Amino acid sequence: MEIKQGIRRNFARRAASYDRHAAVQRFMAQELLRRADEAAAGAGRILEIGCGTGYLTEQLRRTNPQALVVALDLDPVLVQRARERLGLDPKVAWVVADAEAWGGRGAFDLVIANATFQWLTQPEAALAACYQSLKPGGTLAFSSLGPRTFQELGVSLATAAGSLGMAAAPAIPAQSFLDPEAWTRLLNQAGFGQIDLLRKQLTVSFPSVVQFLKDLQATGATNPRPRPFSPRLLRAFTAIYKSMYGSNGSIPATYEIIWAAAQKPQHEVALAGCRLPEYVKGHPQEFKQKFISLKKTLTLINFCCNFADLGGLFNVQPLN
Numbered sequence: 130m131e132i133k134q135g136i137r138r139n140f141a142r143r144a145a146s147y148d149r150h151a152a153v154q155r156f157m158a159q160e161l162l163r164r165a166d167e168a169a170a171g172a173g174r175i176l177e178i179g180c181g182t183g184y185l186t187e188q189l190r191r192t193n194p195q196a197l198v199v200a201l202d203l204d205p206v207l208v209q210r211a212r213e214r215l216g217l218d219p220k221v222a223w224v225v226a227d228a229e230a231w232g233g234r235g236a237f238d239l240v241i242a243n244a245t246f247q248w249l250t251q252p253e254a255a256l257a258a259c260y261q262s263l264k265p266g267g268t269l270a271f272s273s274l275g276p277r278t279f280q281e282l283g284v285s286l287a288t289a290a291g292s293l294g295m296a297a298a299p300a301i302p303a304q305s306f307l308d309p310e311a312w313t314r315l316l317n318q319a320g321f322g323q324i325d326l327l328r329k330q331l332t333v334s335f336p337s338v339v340q341f342l343k344d345l346q347a348t349g350a351t352n353p354r355p356r357p358f359s360p361r362l363l364r365a366f367t368a369i370y371k372s373m374y375g376s377n378g379s380i381p382a383t384y385e386i387i388w389a390a391a392q393k394p395q396h397e398v399a400l401a402g403c404r405l406p407e408y409v410k411g412h413p414q415e416f417k418q419k420f421i422s423l424k425k426t427l428t429l430i431n432f433c434c435n436f437a438d439l440g441g442l443f444n445v446q447p448l449n
């Protein structure tokens with residue numbers, strides 16, 4: 130099964146139980162909103178990616194009742210759920226779309242996504258669409274989970290698989306989530322500046338390993354390519370998890386949470402992609418000197434552009 134379909138199916142199936150079990154996602158949303166408070170309060174148009182059952186959408190409406198909000202999710206069941214949560218609201222437009230495939234449009238002041246970007250299969254495409262959707266100077270703010278999430282689960286599974294003589298332990302999705310360094314690199318590549326990232330580990334206690342797994346299942350945050358464990362592996366790994374990490378009748382599960390904010394630059398000067406006129410090709414040395422002084426001038430002007438809106442003066446032709 131295609132991985133995207135698996136993600137979509139997992140969340141859609143758990144739309145009814147999600148809110149009862151999504152305490153960590155709510156915590157992520159509250160902190161995300163706190164960190165993006167200024168951008169959210171001042172925005173005229175907000176795009177929310179991965180709205181799910183609408184928890185953050187509702188918070189955004191409270192934070193800034195004047196803003197127009199476009200709330201987008203991969204699955205119609207979730208969009209419907211969010212719609213019911215907010216009721217009839219002329220300030221919210223609902224969209225069923227894949228954030229990695231919709232291309233990005235709309236001149237938004239803020240693009241925001243809570244607990245969603247760890248599920249992206251092509252983060253470059255999603256970030257390019259976010260960039261495309263933002264006005265110059267607009268903000269992208271998101272929270273995600275990092276690869277150390279559920280580290281106890283990963284270690285217990287590997288130990289159990291080893292003890293049973295299995296060639297390899299079953300992989301868990303969290304192990305391939307992106308870390309802060311990867312997000313920084315991708316945000317830079319997409320053209321974003323002023324990147325601000327925060328990473329925190331949050332440990333949640335559960336009464337048992339089975340209860341932890343049930344909780345995960347109830348939020349839809351399970352493997353998009355399900356490979357059910359054999360009863361032997363399940364028994365071995367739950368026992369190992371409990372003996373390695375359990376204490377006082379509970380077991381811990383660690384979430385590695387990443388909050389990120391980045392800006393689309395107010396002014397873009399794309400020298401690297403300039404089309405070289407024929408004259409320049411015939412006079413390389415002369416051009417080199419002129420290029421260096423032009424670059425210095427543009428750097429100075431670009432610096433000044435932070436203080437005055439001179440962006441329209443630039444008309445640099447990008448390469449096709």
Ligand SMILES: C[S@@+](CC[C@H](N)C(=O)[O-])C[C@H]1O[C@@H](n2cnc3c(N)ncnc32)[C@H](O)[C@@H]1O
Pocket residue numbers: 136137140141151154155158178179180181182183184185201202203204207226227228229242243244245248249350
């Ligand atoms: C963990 S839920 C978070 C929902 C909500 N933001 C919240 O905080 O409660 C992740 C959501 O992202 C959506 N999602 C995952 N991949 C997506 C994609 N490529 N495009 C749009 N939505 C996506 C899922 O359908 C799901 O509703």
